[in-house]
Amino acid sequence: MTTQPNIAAVAFLIAEPARAAMLSALLDGRARPAGELAHAASVTPQTASSHLGKLLAGGLLAVETQGRHRYYRLAGSHIALALETLASIGPTESVRRKPLTRGAQKLRFARCCYDHLAGRVGIAVTHGLLEKGFLVAAEKKRFDLTPAGTKWFDRMGVDTTAIKPTRYGLARQCLDWTERQHHLAGPLGVHLINLLFAESCIRRLPSSRAVNVTPKGWKVLKEHLGIEEWSLL
């Protein structure tokens, strides 16, 4: 009897309808909080927690704690591949999404997350900083500032040597609840959004956390980080 890999154990984790629903909800590779996954699976939070714990122990999911939220995501692309391969056996059915209100759309597009920039724009900015080699992702949900990054911030009028890092570091990776990707937080993120406000690149919208990118803002973002306005819609 050849001791085959625990194919049954893996299948067992996927076999439960509630777990399968949660896994399917994570197929896009983004992370979602436990409560949302519970809703997606139509079970109570307690039940969902139990399932998520098993999926975690089974190595199908990874988790990231953010405040009182716990964001779950697939453990890797190989998990998604296996799920899609399984789905290809049975009959497929289209998935529809729920529409968003106008306000929610604006919020999703650009907003302050506590004290830094979030939303699609926040993520695009972070992505640009990474691609230009100004930031690099580091351990413990941190970003490290490169020499080129120091130079760039200096040219933009931010003296990074004067910023006091907290005990969590100078720049942190914050998980975005609308886009489910990381954006720049921490002291450096605070200085960056303050710079954008000061330079009139972005403006607050009344009674909302949403912000607007000004024409000058789009010009700056394009010149410095290669971000095109049309690419974010």
Place this chain on the structure above:
Amino acid sequence: MTTQPNIAAVAFLIAEPARAAMLSALLDGRARPAGELAHAASVTPQTASSHLGKLLAGGLLAVETQGRHRYYRLAGSHIALALETLASIGPTESVRRKPLTRGAQKLRFARCCYDHLAGRVGIAVTHGLLEKGFLVAAEKKRFDLTPAGTKWFDRMGVDTTAIKPTRYGLARQCLDWTERQHHLAGPLGVHLINLLFAESCIRRLPSSRAVNVTPKGWKVLKEHLGIEEWSLL
């Protein structure tokens, strides 16, 4: 509410250890009688019959009656692919506590994956075909056959123009769960392994999916694809 493809239902069928054992026993693409499968799964014939009925109803198996025997086999290569993919997300990072058994080593080295060649040898052959320019990787997990490849297969006695491609194409990329690389599957892969069997380049080992490469086989692989035996050990 999103009614997803019943990925859970498929996984449920695989999740049962007895059923998983029977499916694994059928991974070489050959058909086996119910009693043999019952023995492979270490359950009584009644229990096996129940399981086989469910696998049949679920579309994972096909059955063929001959006299008082009922021969079960996988419903298709897509089932084998799903099973192998599931197996690939097993204990990958965990350090192997015990060395592989002799049988497992042979299985890892060369075996049939449903109806084509897999393992280190299968990957080496595919690699050789790619390096010689006989195949090129294409989209949708396919391989495209080049004019040089058509010529080569023709010289080997395989008329590729006579092979009917499935809706997935003539040659597919199948992910190997032991080596984590792609090997040649699809109708072309079937013809290739049949050729190797017919030319006595490889031989089946009794009651296993493992195959042996004969001395003649090594000679052929070296001459045509530049594969050295020692390089695979």
Place this chain on the structure above:
DNA sequence: TGCATGTTTCGACGCGCATCGAAGCATTGA
């Protein structure tokens, strides 16, 4: 500090399903 929210843990309930014994069919051979 107190309250609200998100998440997990604990405990108990109840359904579902795997399992096997016994019996029913089907096929083969004498």
Place this chain on the structure above:
DNA sequence: TCAATGCTTCGATGCGCGTCGAAACATGCA
């Protein structure tokens, strides 16, 4: 026609596990 073999169906048993209520824990906000 009778017996043996291979497989399936039926029925009863028992356990595993999914489920949710209650409560503990953690975090954020006023």
